[in-house]
Structure formats: C-alpha cells, structure tokens
Amino acid sequence: MSVQRDASEFRNGSSPVGEAEGQRLDRELAILQSRSLLQSGQLQELADLANFQREALDAAAIVAVTDRAGRITSVNAKFCELSGYSEAELIGANHRILASGAHDRAFFQNLYRTISRGNVWHDVICNRAKCGRLYWVDTTIVPHRDRSGYTAIRFDVTPQKEAEQRLWRLANIDPLTRLANRRRFLELMVTATCKGTPFATAILDIDHFKDINDSAGHHAGDQLLIAVGQALRAELGECDAIGRLGGDEFAVILHDEDGTHLQQRLDGILAALRRKPVAEMDDCTIHASIGAALFPRDGKDAASLLKSADLALYAAKQSGRGCARRFKPSYREAADQRAGLRTAITHAMERNELFILYQPIVNLVGGQPMAFEALLRWRRADGSIQTPATFGEVFEDEQIAAEIGNFVLTEVLGQIDRWKAEGVPFQWIAINATLGDFRARAFVDRIADAVESGRISGEQLCIEITEGMLLDRGARAVREAVDRLNALGVEIAFDDFGTGFASLTHLRQLPINHVKIDRSFIEAICVEGKDRVIVESVIDLAHRLGLKVVAEGVEQAAQARLLRRLECDCIQGFLIAPALTEALATDFVRRDIAC
Known part of the structure; x- marks a missing residue:
C-alpha cells in the first residue's frame, strides 16, 4: 500500500486519523520527496565531479595502482605511453619491471618504510622504458585507507632532469x-x-x-x-x-x-x-x-x-x-727555498744588485779581434758575489727569466754602443738566452729593432742556446726565434755541446754558427782517453759542417796547445782571463792590440 493511498484513506474517513493529520502527513511526504530529489542530484554531481577529476588526472598524470606486494593492478593510458608497455603487459607484473638501476638500496628502503606506515611518499624516480630509454618522473605514492595497496601519481620531468644533467656536466665534466x-x-x-x-x-x-x-x-x-x-x-x-x-x-x-x-x-x-x-x-x-x-x-x-x-x-x-x-718533506723545504730565492732576485733587480762581467774568447788562429761572453753576476747585500750556478733555479720562472734577460740585453746593447763609440775592436758579445727570453717575444723584437735601426750590426751579437731549451715545452718558440735572429745576421752558438742526447740532430736542423765544447770534456783532454777523442771528433765534425768551435774552461797552457793542434778555432777560460768588468775588458783588448 502506498503512502498516497493511505493518506487518501485517512481523508475519506476510512481511518480514525483526522483531516488535519492527513494534511500534515502530506506536507512531510512532500518534504521527504524534495530531500530525496536533492540528495540524488548531489550524489550525481559528486559522481560527475569524481569522473571529471579521474579524467583530468588521467589526462595530466601517469597513474598506476599496485597491491601491497607491488603487483600492478591498474594503469592509465599515459603510463603505457611513457613506459612503452601495453596494459596487458603491465597488469599483474611487479613494479620492478621499470627498475633503472639509477637508485641505491637506501633510496627504496626509505620509500617502502614511508608508505608501509601509511604515509604519503614523494620524490623523483628514474625508470627504464621497455625500449631501454631512461625517463624521470616526479612521483607521489598514496597508501589506500583500506591498506589494500597504493596509488602512484607521476608527472614526466625528463626534459627538466636532462637539462639539469647537461648543466651539471658543463660545470663538472671535461x-x-x-x-x-x-x-x-x-x-x-x-x-x-x-x-x-x-x-x-x-x-x-x-x-x-x-x-x-x-x-x-x-x-x-x-x-x-x-x-x-x-x-x-x-x-x-x-x-x-x-x-x-x-x-x-x-x-x-x-x-x-x-x-x-x-x-x-x-x-x-x-x-x-x-x-x-x-x-x-x-x-x-x-x-x-x-x-x-x-x-x-x-x-x-x-x-x-x-x-x-x-x-x-x-x-x-x-x-x-x-x-x-x-x-718527501725535503721537497717542501726546497720549494720554500726556491720561493725565497725568487723573491730575493726580484728585490735584487729593483736594487740594481745585478751586473754584467765580460769573459774574453780568443781566436787561436789570430788576426781577428776577440769576442766576449756576457756573464751575469749578483752582488748580495753582504758584499758577496754569486754566479747563476747558485741562483739558476729562478730561471724556471719564465717571467723572472724574461726580466733578467731584458736586463742583460740592455747592458750588452749599451756596451756595444760604448765600445763602438770608443773604437774598441771586438768580434761579438755573446748572451746566454733562456726559454723565458724566447717565449717573451720582446727579447727578439728588441734585437730586431737594434739591428734594423742600424744601432748594431747583427754579427756584433751572439745568442747562445742550450739543448735543454730545444727539448722543453718551448722548443717551437726557440726554433722560431733562432730562425728570425739568423735572418737578422745575429750569430747563434750551441752552448754545452755534447752534454745532451740529440745534439747532432740540432746541428742539422738549426742555423748554428758556433759550437761550444763543454768544459767537462776539456778538463782531461791532455790525457789520452775518450774525452780527447770526443773533442777531436767534434772539431772535425763542426768544421765539415762549416761551423766554428769554441772550447770552454781552458785553464792550462797544455790544453791550449793541444786545442791549437786539433785546429780548434777559439778558446775561453781562466788561462786567457776570468770574467772582467767593462773597464778591465777594455784594457785587456787594448793591451792585446798593443802586443
């Protein structure tokens, strides 16, 4: 029996309920019907909203549902699109099918610990697609309230991650x-x-x-x-x-x-x-x-x-x-000493403690003016005078070496000017160049300016190089400088010949004018032995190549006589004279002329 029929019966008097009561019941019935319709509408709206949210989430996010064991129970189309797997391949599979190996054990331990406690977990995960491609997803995993499993909502952040990685590589990788x-x-x-x-x-x-x-x-x-x-x-x-x-x-x-x-x-x-x-x-x-x-x-x-x-x-x-x-600790001590020496030599240049002496180089044949080698000296504050043998390490600093080379060149060019003005005859003045001189182009540029301006003639200057300069990191700069100097008419001497490993190669490749035999071969030259054979062979080889030979470190008359017999061109050493000041060198030349 319906409510309407019952109410009608009340109104028709078939029930003891009066008309007023029937009207009340009709009103309540109307209210109930209105509420029912309203609630039905609200439920439909909620259902529609839920469907919309689900559709919006599916359109924007990558969604997957797993049970508590990690088996995939549901995926949306975007999940399949990004992973490269079909829905059939994913449903029932363990989520480890996407493992990339990019994360360590601690990463996943933290993930499982968080969601197993019913808490939401969020981070960025690197997954591997079916084709092997790696992709990155910003992931939020939400545990189900009924503890039946988990819903993972992901967003593809691969482009951002790849951009971050490119920036990291630019900042950190050669x-x-x-x-x-x-x-x-x-x-x-x-x-x-x-x-x-x-x-x-x-x-x-x-x-x-x-x-x-x-x-x-x-x-x-x-x-x-x-x-x-x-x-x-x-x-x-x-x-x-x-x-x-x-x-x-x-x-x-x-x-x-x-x-x-x-x-x-x-x-x-x-x-x-x-x-x-x-x-x-x-x-x-x-x-x-x-x-x-x-x-x-x-x-x-x-x-x-x-x-x-x-x-x-x-x-x-x-x-x-x-x-x-x-x-070794001694290396640090040596480094401190080198640093102290560099500082001291810098101060020496500022205080004009460096000066030049000139050692004569005499021609054994005669008939030619003598030459000189410019030798650097350092007068210390205590009055002692040191040779480069005691401070040679400073030349490893190319800037300091270039500054010293500039000083020596200035002194020598000035000396050539004065001797020319005074009419003092000399063949040439030799300068011991360093790698720093040649790597700083100003050294050769100044020589070129002096020659091209007519201040000096090229043959009045001789530049001495060593084999070590040709084996080091600046070999190309040295070769280029030597070629340029040779074109200017400047004499080139190969110093300490025979102490290296590739001297003959350099004689063939470079425009050398003079070969200087190292003093270590001259010391025992008067004793029949290997040194004498080496010296004799070097002289013969140099002459065959059209080069002049200078013997260094000649201290005994017997050495000079033997070198003359071996047809050595020039000798240099204490037998002739030690390194002299400008005044003493000038007097030495004039006395030699007078004799």
Missing part, C-alpha cells in the same frame, strides 16, 4: 676526456678527506706535451689527451677517481691506499700509458711524470695534499721526467 674537471675533482678530494680513511692522490703531467701540440697540431694533442684519459680509466679501479686539472695535467685519487703498494701502482700507470696507442699517431708513445702524496700524512686537506703531490711532480721532472716520485 668535455674532451669526459673525466671530472678541476672543480669536480676538488669536490671529490674534499669528500675523500672528510671520510678520514687513508688514500693517495697523484698528479700526472704529459712529458713535452706542448712540443707535440706545436709540431703535430692541436687535433693531435687532443687525441693524446683522450688516450691518456682512456688509459687511466682502464688501469684504475672503479672506486678510484680521475680528473683533468687543465692542459696536460691529470689527477687521480687512489682509495684504500696507505702507501704500501703506491710506487707499484704509480709505475703501473706509467707503463699503461706507454702501451696505450694514440689515434692517428701511430709512432707516438705516451711518456709522463707523476707526483704523489698520501692522506693524511702529507696533507690533511685537499689543498695541502695537492700541493704536496705537485711538489713531488716537480721532483719527478727534475729527475729526468718519465718517472714517479712520492712526496
């Missing part, structure tokens, strides 16, 4: 070798020192890299750098770090190294480099020098440790290159 750059390597050094466990760091420098770069070109130099990086990667362990500090300088961190096997590992690196082929350079063998230091013994922070390794590298280079040296 683009040529793909190794850590200086900034990144220093960060790794700081991290290693903070751990407190022993390790070693080493700095590696390619021997004569600039010569290779200059002679074979920058592309060949790049190939060499790439080969060094590859050899280091292959030789070192996965836990070790490698970086390129800049230029041809590399650095490594050797973890779990207390020094017991350090020398063996360093020698192994050098051997690996020598075996490594270089692309497009079939005849190239990689030679390098290494300096190493131990943490915490040789340095308690990154800066001091690298400084110690750098000092050891300097020692390796001073030992002839191609070797590895471990840091």
Whole structure:
C-alpha cells in the first residue's frame, strides 16, 4: 500500500486519523520527496565531479595502482605511453619491471618504510622504458585507507632532469676526456678527506706535451689527451677517481691506499700509458711524470695534499721526467727555498744588485779581434758575489727569466754602443738566452729593432742556446726565434755541446754558427782517453759542417796547445782571463792590440 493511498484513506474517513493529520502527513511526504530529489542530484554531481577529476588526472598524470606486494593492478593510458608497455603487459607484473638501476638500496628502503606506515611518499624516480630509454618522473605514492595497496601519481620531468644533467656536466665534466674537471675533482678530494680513511692522490703531467701540440697540431694533442684519459680509466679501479686539472695535467685519487703498494701502482700507470696507442699517431708513445702524496700524512686537506703531490711532480721532472716520485718533506723545504730565492732576485733587480762581467774568447788562429761572453753576476747585500750556478733555479720562472734577460740585453746593447763609440775592436758579445727570453717575444723584437735601426750590426751579437731549451715545452718558440735572429745576421752558438742526447740532430736542423765544447770534456783532454777523442771528433765534425768551435774552461797552457793542434778555432777560460768588468775588458783588448 502506498503512502498516497493511505493518506487518501485517512481523508475519506476510512481511518480514525483526522483531516488535519492527513494534511500534515502530506506536507512531510512532500518534504521527504524534495530531500530525496536533492540528495540524488548531489550524489550525481559528486559522481560527475569524481569522473571529471579521474579524467583530468588521467589526462595530466601517469597513474598506476599496485597491491601491497607491488603487483600492478591498474594503469592509465599515459603510463603505457611513457613506459612503452601495453596494459596487458603491465597488469599483474611487479613494479620492478621499470627498475633503472639509477637508485641505491637506501633510496627504496626509505620509500617502502614511508608508505608501509601509511604515509604519503614523494620524490623523483628514474625508470627504464621497455625500449631501454631512461625517463624521470616526479612521483607521489598514496597508501589506500583500506591498506589494500597504493596509488602512484607521476608527472614526466625528463626534459627538466636532462637539462639539469647537461648543466651539471658543463660545470663538472671535461668535455674532451669526459673525466671530472678541476672543480669536480676538488669536490671529490674534499669528500675523500672528510671520510678520514687513508688514500693517495697523484698528479700526472704529459712529458713535452706542448712540443707535440706545436709540431703535430692541436687535433693531435687532443687525441693524446683522450688516450691518456682512456688509459687511466682502464688501469684504475672503479672506486678510484680521475680528473683533468687543465692542459696536460691529470689527477687521480687512489682509495684504500696507505702507501704500501703506491710506487707499484704509480709505475703501473706509467707503463699503461706507454702501451696505450694514440689515434692517428701511430709512432707516438705516451711518456709522463707523476707526483704523489698520501692522506693524511702529507696533507690533511685537499689543498695541502695537492700541493704536496705537485711538489713531488716537480721532483719527478727534475729527475729526468718519465718517472714517479712520492712526496718527501725535503721537497717542501726546497720549494720554500726556491720561493725565497725568487723573491730575493726580484728585490735584487729593483736594487740594481745585478751586473754584467765580460769573459774574453780568443781566436787561436789570430788576426781577428776577440769576442766576449756576457756573464751575469749578483752582488748580495753582504758584499758577496754569486754566479747563476747558485741562483739558476729562478730561471724556471719564465717571467723572472724574461726580466733578467731584458736586463742583460740592455747592458750588452749599451756596451756595444760604448765600445763602438770608443773604437774598441771586438768580434761579438755573446748572451746566454733562456726559454723565458724566447717565449717573451720582446727579447727578439728588441734585437730586431737594434739591428734594423742600424744601432748594431747583427754579427756584433751572439745568442747562445742550450739543448735543454730545444727539448722543453718551448722548443717551437726557440726554433722560431733562432730562425728570425739568423735572418737578422745575429750569430747563434750551441752552448754545452755534447752534454745532451740529440745534439747532432740540432746541428742539422738549426742555423748554428758556433759550437761550444763543454768544459767537462776539456778538463782531461791532455790525457789520452775518450774525452780527447770526443773533442777531436767534434772539431772535425763542426768544421765539415762549416761551423766554428769554441772550447770552454781552458785553464792550462797544455790544453791550449793541444786545442791549437786539433785546429780548434777559439778558446775561453781562466788561462786567457776570468770574467772582467767593462773597464778591465777594455784594457785587456787594448793591451792585446798593443802586443
């Protein structure tokens, strides 16, 4: 029986309920019907809103539902689109199907711990698509209230992540070798020192890299750098770090190294480099020098440790290159002495403590004016006079070497001016050039200005070079300078001939006018032996090549007589005269003329 019928019966008197009661019931019935319609409308609206939100989420986000065991129970179309898997392949599969290997165990332990406690977890995850491509998703995982599983809502942030990675690589990775750059390597050094466990760091420098770069070109130099990086990667362990500090300088961190096997590992690196082929350079063998230091013994922070390794590298280079040296405290003491010496020589130039003496070079044949070699001296504050043998290390600083070279050239050009004005005859004045002189173009430019302006003639000046300058990083600059000086008519002398390894090659390649035989061969020349044979052979070879020969360090008359018999052109040494001041050198020339 319906409510309407019952109410009608009440109104018709078939019920004891009166008309007033029936009207009340009708009103209540109307109210109930209105509320029912309203609630139905609200429920429909809520249902519509839920459907809209679901559709909006599906359109904007990547959604997946898993049970508590991690099995996928539902995915939307965007999930399939991004992952590359079909819905059929995903449903029932474990979520690990997307694992990329980019995250460590601790990352996932934190994730599972959070959601298992009913808390929402949020972070960025790297997943692997079916095709193998990696993609990044900003992920929020919401546990279900009934604890039946989890809903994961993801947004693709791969473009942003890739942009971040590109920026990181630009800031931290050397683009040529793909190794850590200086900034990144220093960060790794700081991290290693903070751990407190022993390790070693080493700095590696390619021997004569600039010569290779200059002679074979920058592309060949790049190939060499790439080969060094590859050899280091292959030789070192996965836990070790490698970086390129800049230029041809590399650095490594050797973890779990207390020094017991350090020398063996360093020698192994050098051997690996020598075996490594270089692309497009079939005849190239990689030679390098290494300096190493131990943490915490040789340095308690990154800066001091690298400084110690750098000092050891300097020692390796001073030992002839191609070797590895471990840091010793004496290296730091020597470095402090060098720094003090550089400061002292700088002050010496400011205080005019440097001066020039002139040692005569006499022609044994006769009939020609004598020549001179300009020799640098330093008058110390205590009155003592030092030769470059005691402060020669300052010439390793090319800026200081160039400043000293500029001073010497100024003095010699002034001396030539004065002797010309006074009518003092001389053949030429020789200057001992350094690598710093030739790398600073001003040295040769000033000589060119003096010759081209007519201030001096080219043959009044002689520039002495050594073989070491031709083997070092500035060989190209030296060769270019020598060619330019030769074109100006300036005499070129090869000093200390015979003490190097490739002297004959340089005689053939360079426009040399004079060969100076080192004093070490002259000392025992009067004794029948190898030195005499060497001197005689050098004189004969030089003459066959059209060169003049100067014997240095002649101190005995017997040496001079023998050299005359061997047809040596000129001699220089204490037998003739020590290094003289300008006034004494002038008197010496005039007395020689008078005789």
